Structures are given as C-alpha cells and as structure tokens.
Amino acid sequence: MTALERVERALERLGPDPWNAFLHVEAEGARTRARRAPEGPLHGVVVSVKDNLAVRGMPMTCASRHLQGYVAPYTATVVERLEAAGAIVLGKTNLDEFACGSSGESSAFGPTLNPRDPSRVAGGSSSGAGASVAAGVVDLAVGSDTGGSVRAPGSFCGVAALKPSPGLVSRYGLSDLAMSLEAPAPMARTVGGLTRLMQVMAGPDPRDSLTAAASPFVPHQGELSLQGLRIGVPEAFFEGVEEATARPVRAALARLEAKGATLVGVELPSLRFALSAYYLLNYAEFASAMQRFDGTRYGYRGEGKGLEEAQAESRAVFGPEVKRRILLGTYVTSRDRREAWYGKALAAKQAVASDFQRVFEQVDVLAGPTMPFRAFRLGERVADPLAMYASDVLTVSANLAGVPAGTVPLRVEGLPVGFQVMGPRGSDARLLALMGHVEALSGVAP
Amino acid sequence: MTLTPEEVARLSRLARLKLGEAEAAALRSDLTAILAKFEEVSGAAATAPSSPESPTLALREDVPAPAPPEEVEGIVAAFPRRKDRAVDVPRSLP
Numbered sequence: 001m002t003a004l005e006r007v008e009r010a011l012e013r014l015g016p017d018p019w020n021a022f023l024h025v026e027a028e029g030a031r032t033r034a035r036r037a038p039e040g041p042l043h044g045v046v047v048s049v050k051d052n053l054a055v056r057g058m059p060m061t062c063a064s065r066h067l068q069g070y071v072a073p074y075t076a077t078v079v080e081r082l083e084a085a086g087a088i089v090l091g092k093t094n095l096d097e098f099a100c101g102s103s104g105e106s107s108a109f110g111p112t113l114n115p116r117d118p119s120r121v122a123g124g125s126s127s128g129a130g131a132s133v134a135a136g137v138v139d140l141a142v143g144s145d146t147g148g149s150v151r152a153p154g155s156f157c158g159v160a161a162l163k164p165s166p167g168l169v170s171r172y173g174l175s176d177l178a179m180s181l182e183a184p185a186p187m188a189r190t191v192g193g194l195t196r197l198m199q200v201m202a203g204p205d206p207r208d209s210l211t212a213a214a215s216p217f218v219p220h221q222g223e224l225s226l227q228g229l230r231i232g233v234p235e236a237f238f239e240g241v242e243e244a245t246a247r248p249v250r251a252a253l254a255r256l257e258a259k260g261a262t263l264v265g266v267e268l269p270s271l272r273f274a275l276s277a278y279y280l281l282n283y284a285e286f287a288s289a290m291q292r293f294d295g296t297r298y299g300y301r302g303e304g305k306g307l308e309e310a311q312a313e314s315r316a317v318f319g320p321e322v323k324r325r326i327l328l329g330t331y332v333t334s335r336d337r338r339e340a341w342y343g344k345a346l347a348a349k350q351a352v353a354s355d356f357q358r359v360f361e362q363v364d365v366l367a368g369p370t371m372p373f374r375a376f377r378l379g380e381r382v383a384d385p386l387a388m389y390a391s392d393v394l395t396v397s398a399n400l401a402g403v404p405a406g407t408v409p410l411r412v413e414g415l416p417v418g419f420q421v422m423g424p425r426g427s428d429a430r431l432l433a434l435m436g437h438v439e440a441l442s443g444v445a446p
Numbered sequence: 447m448t449l450t451p452e453e454v455a456r457l458s459r460l461a462r463l464k465l466g467e468a469e470a471a472a473l474r475s476d477l478t479a480i481l482a483k484f485e486e487v488s489g490a491a492a493t494a495p496s497s498p499e500s501p502t503l504a505l506r507e508d509v510p511a512p513a514p515p516e517e518v519e520g521i522v523a524a525f526p527r528r529k530d531r532a533v534d535v536p537r538s539l540p
Contacts, residue, residue, distance in 0.1 A: 276487040279480075287461065294462060302464075308510070312464040323463055324476055327454070330461040331477070334508045344487045385476055386483055 003034040003044030003088060010046040010090050014137045019113045019122070021131035023051045024059045025091035033088045042200055043086030048132040048141045051092035052099055053184060054173040055079050058089075062175050063097045063107035065317045066299045076173020077205045078142055078184045085200045090138060093128025099144060099177040100286070100321045101125050102152055102391040105382050108319055113378070114157055116416055120375040123156035125149040125177075129187050130157040140193050142201070144174055146182035147278050148370075148395025151407040154187060155418025156375035158409040158444060161187045162194050162432065163395075165404045165425045168214050169198075170205035178285035181278075181399040191408060191435045191443075195219050198428065217429065224433035227260035230363040236271045237368030237394060237420075248410045248417050249369045252442035256367075259441065266359050266366070270351040271397055277348035278396035279389055280332050284342050287329025290322070324385060349400045356401035360424040365434060369394060370407040370418030394420065404428045408438045416444075447485070449478050460508055 001009070007030045014025065030046070037044055049055055052062045054072035061067045079089065096106040104112040104127025112127035114120040115135040122131045126143025130153025133141050143150040145163035154161030162185060169183045176182065186197035202217035233253060238246050257263050295301035295314025302313025318326070332341035359366065372394060381387045398405035403425050407418040419438050423431040454474045458465050465473065518531070527534035 273487050273489065276484040280484055280487060291462075308462065311462045312458075315462055316464040318463070320469075320473075323465070323469075324473060324480075326461050326463060327457045327473060328477060328480060330457050331481070334460070336508075340488070341484075348487050386479060389480075 001044070003037045003086075004031060006044050006046050007031055007034045007088055007090070010137050013135065014090075019115050019118065019131045019135055020110050021093055021112055021122075021128040021135065021137070022048070022091045023061055023063065023094050023107075023109055023128070026058060026089065029058075030088050030090050033083070037086045037088055038084065040084065040086035041196065042082060042140075045087045045140060046090050046138050047082055047087045048091060048093045048129055048138045049079055049089050050095055050126050050129050050141075050143045052095060052144060052175040052177075053079060053142060054175075055089060055092065058092060060092070060175070061109070062099070063095045063109055064319070064322070065108045066293055066314070068108075068300070070298055074173065076184070077170035077207060078201045079173065081200050082142070087140070087200075093126070093132055093141065093143075095127055095129075095143075096125035097319045097322050098175065098286075098290070099125040099146060099149060100325055102148070102388050103127070103376070103381065104153065105378065106319055106321045111378055114375050116156075116158055117375065120377055120415070121156065123153035123371075123375065126153050126185075126187065130154060130159050130161075133157070133159045133187050133189055139189055140197050141187040142197070143185050143187050144177075144182055145185040145399070146177045147282065147399050148392045149182075150185040150187050151370050151395050151405065151418065151420065152391065154407040154409070155370035155420075156416065158416030159187050159189065160191050160194050160406070160408050160435065160439070161185065162198065162406040162428065162435075163398060163404060164198065164202065165428055166402045167210040167212075168202045168217065168404075168426075168428060170208040170211050172205055172207040176285070176289045178282045179289065180285060181281065191432055191439045194406070194435075195432050198432070220429045220433035224430060224437065225260070226256060226437060229256075229261040229365070229434070230264050231256060231261050232264050232266040232359055232363030232366045233368060234266050234268045234271070234366065236268060237366075240372055240393075241369050242373045244414075245369050245371065245373055245417050248412050248442070249419055252410055252419050252438055253367060255441040256437065259437070264363050266363060268352075268355045268359060268397070270348065270355040273348040274352050274397040274400055275389065275393050277345045277352065278392070278400055280341055280345035281349060281400075283325050283329035284333045284345070285329070287326045287333065290326055321385070352397055352400040353402060356397070356403055356422075364423070365427075365431065366422040368420055370420035371395075374415035374417060398422050404431050406431055406435050408435045409444050410442050411444050447478065447481060449474050449481070459510060
C-alpha cells in the first residue's frame with residue numbers, strides 16, 4: 001500500500017468523525033505530504049497528534065475557546081522527528097481543555113466518545129489520540145502524559161500506551177500542564193507500534209535541557225526472559241478496584257508466573273499521599289504556566305477598561321476545570337500557604353520517589369491494573385471533581401516517582417481493561433519487552 | 447476548612463480570572479471540598495526523607511501591583527526599536 005493509499009484509507013475510516021476524536025483534519029495537507037514523504041522507519045505511516053503539540057501551520061487550540069483560531073508558528077520536536085522518519089500527520093486530536101481532565105469531557109469542543117461504546121468516555125486527557133487508534137483511523141498516535149493521560153485512554157479504549165522516563169522524549173513544542181511531571185507519549189494498537197514510535201521520538205534535543213543526557217532509544221535485544229523476573233504486586237494497586245478489572249489483571253499476572261516470573265508482594269506506603277500530592281503540584285505548575293494566556297500576545301482578547309480588566313475578560317472563556325485548577329494553584333502557592341500546601345506536596349513527591357527506589361531494589365517491575373474501573377458513562381463524573389480525580393489513583397505515582405509506565409489492553413469480554421507495568425527510570429526498553437509478553441499471553445493484539 | 451466568598455474573590459483577582467456570581471459560588475464549594483480532601487498530604491512530611499529541593503524562597507506579598515517605574519524603563523530600554531515609553535514589536539494580532 002502506498003503512503004497516499006494509507007491516507008485515503010485513514011480518511012475513509014474517519015468519515016464524519018462520529019467519536020469527535022479530531023479537532024482538525026488536514027486531508028489535503030496529508031495527501032500532499034504523502035506524495036513527498038521521505039523514506040524512513042515510519043514511511044507512509046499515518047499518525048495523529050494531540051492538539052497540545054505544535055505543528056507549524058496547523059491550528060493548536062489545546063481544546064480551549066481561548067486558543068480557537070491560533071495557528072502554531074513552529075513544530076514540536078517529536079512531530080519534526082516523525083515527519084523526518086516518513087510519517088504523515090493526519091490531524092490534531094481532541095483532549096481535555098489544556099489537558100486538565102481524566103475522561104476527555106472537558107474539551108471546549110465537546111467530549112470524545114469511546115469507539116468501543118460511544119455512550120462512554122474515551123479517557124483523558126489524550127482522549128482523541130486513544131479514540132483515533134481504537135477506531136482504526138491511525139496506527140500510531142502521539143499524546144502526552146502528566147498523570148496518566150495516555151494510560152487512561154489506553155485502558156478505556158483498548159490501546160497500548162507508554163509514559164516514557166523523564167528526559168527521554170523532548171517536551172519542546174508541548175503546551176505544558178505541569179512541566180515537571182509530563183512528556184509527549186506514544187499510543188498504538190500494539191506494543192510493537194509503541195516501540196517503533198519510541199525509536200523515532202526519543203533522544204536528546206538541545207531545545208529541552210532535560211533530554212541532554214538521553215541516548216537514542218534502543219529496543220530490548222532478543223526476547224526478554226520471564227524466568228526469574230521479579231514482578232512486584234502492591235496490594236494497594238487493587239484497593240477499590242472493581243472486580244471486572246481486577247480479575248483479568250490477576251489472571252494475566254498468573255500467566256506471567258506460569259512462564260517463570262516470580263510475583264512478589266511489596267509495600268508502597270506513600271501511595272496514600274500520591275493523588276493529593278500529584279494534584280497539588282499539578283495546580284501549582286498549571287497556574288504558573290497559564291499566566292501567559294492573558295490575550296496580550298495570543299489567544300482570545302476580551303474587552304475591558306485597562307490591561308487588568310482586559311486580561312481577566314480574556315481568561316473568562318476558560319472552562320470550569322481550568323479555572324478550578326488556576327484558583328487552586330494560586331491558593332497553594334500564595335506566600336502564607338506555600339509551605340503548608342506546595343511544600344508538603346513536594347515532600348510527598350520525594351516520599352513516593354524514595355518508596356519506588358527502595359522497591360526497585362527488591363523487584364524488577366511493578367504491575368497491576370491501569371485504571372480502577374472500565375470506561376464510565378458520559379457525564380457520570382463530570383459534576384464531581386474529586387470523583388474524576390479518583391480515576392487517576394493508579395497512574396499518578398509513576399509521574400511523581402519519575403519512572404516509565406505502560407498499559408497493555410487485555411483480552412476480555414465487553415469493555416476494555418488495561419494491564420499496567422512500571423519500571424525503574426531508564427528501563428523503558430525492558431518495560432516494552434515485558435509488555436510484549438503480556439500482549440502475547442493475555443492481550444488482544446496478535 | 448471553608449473558603450469564604452472574600453477569599454475566592456481575592457484568589458480570582460490574583461489569578462486574573464473574571465468570575466460570575468453563580469460561578470464563584472460553585473467554585474467556592476468545589477475548592478473547599480478539594481482542599482479538605484487534599485489536606486491528607488500534610489501527613490507526608492513526617493515520612494518524607496530530607497530533600498535538597500526544600501523550597502526556602504522569599505516571596506513578596508500576594509498583592510496585584512503595577513511594576514515599579516524603573517523596572518519598566520529598564521525593559522523599554524532593552525528593546526532595539528522604541529518610541530518614548532513604547533516598544534515596537536512585530537504585529538501579532540490582525
């Protein structure tokens with residue numbers, strides 16, 4: 001199949017986009033790029049890009065009314081690398097507004113519907129990325145993960161996803177939610193697809209100093225032996241998890257054990273603080289990052305007497321979750337409250353990182369469910385922010401600890417269930433190799 | 447803990463967010479519930495190892511205020527093209 005034929009197939013499968021997966025489709029542009037796509041490891045592969053990553057000449061809204069009509073003047077490093085490797089960007093995918101959400105429902109342009117069951121959420125914040133892969137429109141997608149934003153849609157839509165180690169993938173061109181916790185992240189139908197994407201996306205970038213020490217991503221050589229592999233299973237990963245999710249995850253663990261892996265019960269006491277610490281840090285960093293969206297240089301410019309009033313009017317178009325986080329971030333970083341809230345959250349983050357470091361001296365990886373439940377119905381949690389935040393309870397610890405984490409869809413009847421693995425920082429290739437075993441033993445992909 | 451309407455109004459001024467009356471009331475309720483839940487993080491300090499990251503920054507009062515005139519003069523002076531106290535930048539809005 002030629003590159004152009006692949007683009008036509010993707011457009012045909014997308015049709016009128018019944019899932020609201022895309023905010024912008026560049027049909028003619030994709031055809032043009034397909035005719036000129038360079039030879040490379042991703043030659044002719046059609047990809048989608050989350051709309052919080054810049055692609056020169058394409059709209060970049062971050063799913064916010066504030067940025068409606070804004071066109072990116074430059075291209076994110078990860079997208080530059082994909083295009084240089086021959087991939088063709090079909091368009092920009094839907095997300096929670098400024099990536100603030102766990103379900104894909106806070107987009108100013110409407111929620112993303114789950115292709116497995118359109119009455120249910122796709123998971124967020126990379127909702128459109130997950131849906132674009134699950135619907136078979138694209139093989140590969142680029143999202144971003146701050147506290148589970150590719151793993152949640154991966155689990156809910158039945159797609160594989162990886163949150164890479166910090167510093168492995170450049171953040172240049174990513175509109176930040178909480179820069180200390182996040183990175184662009186791959187999603188794919190198969191673990192093999194994730195590996196292909198990582199080979200292209202990862203590596204040092206002078207425009208993101210965190211990647212200075214990064215090496216090019218090299219896949220695990222040969223087959224990873226399960227014989228003697230120590231898999232840590234914290235019982236806390238199963239607390240409050242619905243039975244329909246826990247059962248297939250425990251069955252997948254048993255299959256790994258039958259192939260020679262050793263399951264080890266481990267304790268991570270700091271997990272009880274993880275969700276609170278994650279959100280407090282998220283609020284603080286987000287409120288700071290959002291100061292630039294005041295209508296002065298770009299974005300919606302409101303009417304008002306004087307600069308301050310005009311800025312406040314310009315920011316009035318943000319959605320409720322964005323406003324909530326900006327106000328909370330302002331609260332927890334104000335002078336008199338900073339130590340009591342932001343300082344404590346930093347201490348909790350350090351405790352989580354220390355716990356993970358200690359546990360990875362005892363085991364090679366950690367495993368459990370990705371999400372505590374399967375995709376919920378649209379609107380079910382949107383009015384209760386704490387219920388929404390609780391969705392992230394199993395994913396945020398990897399971002400706080402600064403370790404890689406991936407999800408693999410399991411073979412189940414009905415709604416998809418994700419199996420999550422976490423490894424020490426820098427063990428991304430090994431983690432993907434293990435995810436390949438899970439996929440072969442218990443997964444949906446060939 | 448319960449946030450007062452005055453505290454929410456002050457936060458919105460600091461954050462440069464214009465809120466309607468009903469919106470501010472709803473947000474006050476949400477913020478109070480969220481902070482009550484996340485107070486549990488205070489227990490983490492006892493278990494956390496000492497960290498060189500511990501913040502000890504000195505911060506000014508959280509009061510919106512215009513920039514000092516000398517700071518404005520310094521910024522204007524640094525621009526390659528300027529006219530009086532105005533600077534010339536490429537057009538970014540239509």
